[in-house]
Amino acid sequence: MDSVTETDLRSRTIRSLVWRLFEQGGSAIIQLVVQVVMARLLTPSEFGALAIMLVFVNVGNVVVQSGLNTAIIQAPDVTDEDFDTVFWMSLAISLVLYLAVFAGAPVIGDFYGLPFLVTPLRVLVLVLVVNAYNAIQEAIVAREFDFQKTFRSTVVAAVVSGTLGVGCALMGGGLWALVIQQLSYQVTKCLALAMQIPWKPRPAFRRGRARTLFGFGWKLLASGVLDQLSQSISDLIIGRVFASGELGLVSQGKKYPQQLGTLLDSVIQPVMLSAVSRVQDDTDRVRRLMRRALKTSTFIVAPSMCAFALVAPVLVPALLGPQWTSAVPFLRVYCLAYALLPIHTTNLQVLNGMGRSDIFLGLEVVKVAMGLFALVVAVCGFRNVYAIVLAAALSNVICTFINAFPNKKVVGYPYLRQLRDIAPAFGLAALAAAAAWPLGSCALGAAGTAALQLLVFSATYLLMAWLLRVEELSYLLRAAQQAMGGREDS
Numbered sequence: 001m002d003s004v005t006e007t008d009l010r011s012r013t014i015r016s017l018v019w020r021l022f023e024q025g026g027s028a029i030i031q032l033v034v035q036v037v038m039a040r041l042l043t044p045s046e047f048g049a050l051a052i053m054l055v056f057v058n059v060g061n062v063v064v065q066s067g068l069n070t071a072i073i074q075a076p077d078v079t080d081e082d083f084d085t086v087f088w089m090s091l092a093i094s095l096v097l098y099l100a101v102f103a104g105a106p107v108i109g110d111f112y113g114l115p116f117l118v119t120p121l122r123v124l125v126l127v128l129v130v131n132a133y134n135a136i137q138e139a140i141v142a143r144e145f146d147f148q149k150t151f152r153s154t155v156v157a158a159v160v161s162g163t164l165g166v167g168c169a170l171m172g173g174g175l176w177a178l179v180i181q182q183l184s185y186q187v188t189k190c191l192a193l194a195m196q197i198p199w200k201p202r203p204a205f206r207r208g209r210a211r212t213l214f215g216f217g218w219k220l221l222a223s224g225v226l227d228q229l230s231q232s233i234s235d236l237i238i239g240r241v242f243a244s245g246e247l248g249l250v251s252q253g254k255k256y257p258q259q260l261g262t263l264l265d266s267v268i269q270p271v272m273l274s275a276v277s278r279v280q281d282d283t284d285r286v287r288r289l290m291r292r293a294l295k296t297s298t299f300i301v302a303p304s305m306c307a308f309a310l311v312a313p314v315l316v317p318a319l320l321g322p323q324w325t326s327a328v329p330f331l332r333v334y335c336l337a338y339a340l341l342p343i344h345t346t347n348l349q350v351l352n353g354m355g356r357s358d359i360f361l362g363l364e365v366v367k368v369a370m371g372l373f374a375l376v377v378a379v380c381g382f383r384n385v386y387a388i389v390l391a392a393a394l395s396n397v398i399c400t401f402i403n404a405f406p407n408k409k410v411v412g413y414p415y416l417r418q419l420r421d422i423a424p425a426f427g428l429a430a431l432a433a434a435a436a437w438p439l440g441s442c443a444l445g446a447a448g449t450a451a452l453q454l455l456v457f458s459a460t461y462l463l464m465a466w467l468l469r470v471e472e473l474s475y476l477l478r479a480a481q482q483a484m485g486g487r488e489d490s
Contacts, residue, residue, distance in 0.1 A: 027154045028263045034162035035255075038177065039320040041169040044248030050178045051251035052112055052239045053121045055232040056101055057182075060128045062224035064094045065135045070220050070352050071213045073142045083136050084204040086213060090132040101125045112239055120179045130186045133201070137193040153192035161185035219361040220352070226364035230371040230399075234392040237375060238385055246385050252320070253330025253389075260308060261338035264300045287411045290350050291421060292475070297342035298422040299465075299472035306429040307457045309335035310436060311450040318446035330389050337393040339426075340400045343418060347403040350411060359406045367399040424470055432461040 039047075068086045072078050102122050109117040141149050165181025173180070194200075239247045309332045317325045351360050371392070378384075378391035404415035436457040442449050465473045 027158045028259065030155065030158035030162055031259075034158070034166060034181070036319050037166050038169050038181070039252070039324060041166075042174065042177065044245040044252070044323065045243070046175045046178065046248070047251055048239065048244035048246070048248030049114055049117060049120075049175055050182075051235050051247050052108075052114070052244070053117060053124050053179075054182075055235055056108070056121070057125055057127055058232060059225060059228045060094075060097045060101065060125065061131050062228050063097060063221065064090050064128050064132050065221075065224070068135070068213055070139075072136075072139050078143070080199060080202075081204050081206050082209050082213065083140065083199055084202050085206050085210050086139075087133065087136045087201045088205050089210060089214070090135055091129070094128040094132040097128050098125055101128075112244075114244065116175070120175055124179045124182060127183055127186050130183075130190050134186065134190045134193065136199070136201075137190065137197055140197055140199055141193075149193060149196045152196065153189045156192045157185045157189035160188045219358055223360045223364040226361075226368045230364075230368045230395075233371065233375060234388055237379060238388060241379065241383070242385055249324070249327040250330050250385065250389055252324060253327040254334045257305060257308060257331060257334040257338045260304060261301055261341045264297070264304055283411055286350065286354065287413050290346060290407070290411060290413055293349075294342055294346040294418060295421050295425075296472050296475060297346065298425045299470070299476070301342050302339050302422070302425040303429040303432060303457070303461050305335040305339035306433050307436075307454055310433055310440075310457065311453050314440065314446050314450045314453075318450070329386065333389055333393045337396045339429075340397060343415075343422070344396075344400045344403050347407050347418075350407060354410065356406075356410060359410070363403055363406070367395075367402055370398060370402075371395040424468070425472070428461050428464050428468075428470070431464060432457045435460045 068090060072082055072086055102125065105118045105121045106115075108121065109115045138150065161181045161184040164184045165177050168180050169177035235247060235251065238250055312328050312331050312335075316328050316331065320327075348360065348363075374391040374395040375388065378387040381387070401415055404418055408414035436453040439453045439456060440449060442452060444452060462473070
């Protein structure tokens with residue numbers, strides 16, 4: 001591996017952070033507009049049907065990648081033949097999975113009492129084949145810290161897929177509008193990246209490298225499948241026990257906090273994986289990177305989740321329509337869970353970056369067992385959709401701290417110190433919420449009330465952070481200055 005100086009790594013990391021911010025922010029704004037429009041055109045039942053299909057697609061995507069894209073990001077040295085090898089492995093896996101879901105689609109439709117799912121599921125699962133190619137593209141981008149390319153492709157994909165999805169919904173396409181949006185997004189993103197990345201698959205396959213990469217990747221495969229199942233099992237249960245309309249409300253209540261949290265957190269985390277992979281032999285540097293990533297991400301994510309939960313009763317019916325008002329309690333619960341997302345992702349990314357997939361797998365086994373226990377208790381003891389959602393969210397919170405435990409030994413960063421590092425962000429968010437909460441009763445209309453609350457919340461949070469000289473605010477300002485062409489910190 002090439003030697004990477006502290007200054008060079010810092011510079012590349014900050015540039016990457018900026019482009020990730022542009023990518024995630026641009027895509028999020030476009031997709032938010034699209035989702036608001038489609039929520040008004042479609043019903044909770046149609047979104048519930050999509051949620052059921054996405055469980056199978058998301059699990060399949062994890063299997064297709066097989067942990068191999070992370071393996072080639074983390075590996076010290078890779079060649080074009082390694083990319084070719086991983087691609088052909090991923091493609092073969094994706095075709096097998098596609099045929100399996102294609103054949104099993106009637107059984108899935110019957111199990112959920114939704115026979116109309118069969119054909120849309122068979123079409124949507126084509127995403128797996130596309131992602132076999134896309135996984136390699138994104139691994140190349142991550143290794144090169146060249147996130148400008150993903151910015152372009154993601155924004156283009158959001159515009160194209162949004163236009164097609166909304167157009168189909170306006171023509172009465174119903175569930176098909178959601179399927180077309182999902183599939184066209186991945187296809188467009190893949191094509192846009194292909195136009196920017198020189199690598200193209202060749203008929204090359206190295207068995208030795210395949211065994212080496214899979215030796216690392218299979219643990220991430222198992223971990224990813226377990227993680228995805230733990231996240232999706234509540235949707236499967238709700239879809240089976242209750243009506244698809246209730247699942248639609250839950251999925252929408254979960255989707256927006258998840259997307260917002262992932263948007264903000266994913267600006268930092270993929271960049272950190274690449275950075276940690278470059279310095280994985282230097283524990284002190286890894287710990288510094290990890291601590292910076294955790295504190296900075298939490299400084300952004302925690303107040304955002306708190307503010308979203310604060311304005312949800314006004315914002316959700318105003319944007320999505322009154323048919324979605326019942327989703328507000330679910331949204332608030334998931335805002336709490338996703339406020340802790342940085343602890344979850346930071347700890348796991350460090351383990352990935354340092355090649356500790358063995359620990360990663362062990363964590364997932366423990367978390368899945370705990371999640372299943374909580375859901376069984378909720379279903380058998382209460383048989384109530386609110387209890388199931390609370391159980392799923394509480395399980396996620398507990399599992400977050402399970403993720404943090406191993407890094408006491410791996411990098412010398414115990415979870416109690418992690419909690420102390422993120423406490424200021426949560427404390428400031430609570431103070432800002434207390435300042436903005438009384439304004440919810442103002443007679444300014446939905447838009448005016450939400451805007452006023454967000455303004456007061458943001459001003460309070462940033463002012464207190466400035467007065468208390470919170471380190472993360474200064475860091476973000478310096479990063480912005482550097483990205484805009486200012487001096488480089490030494």
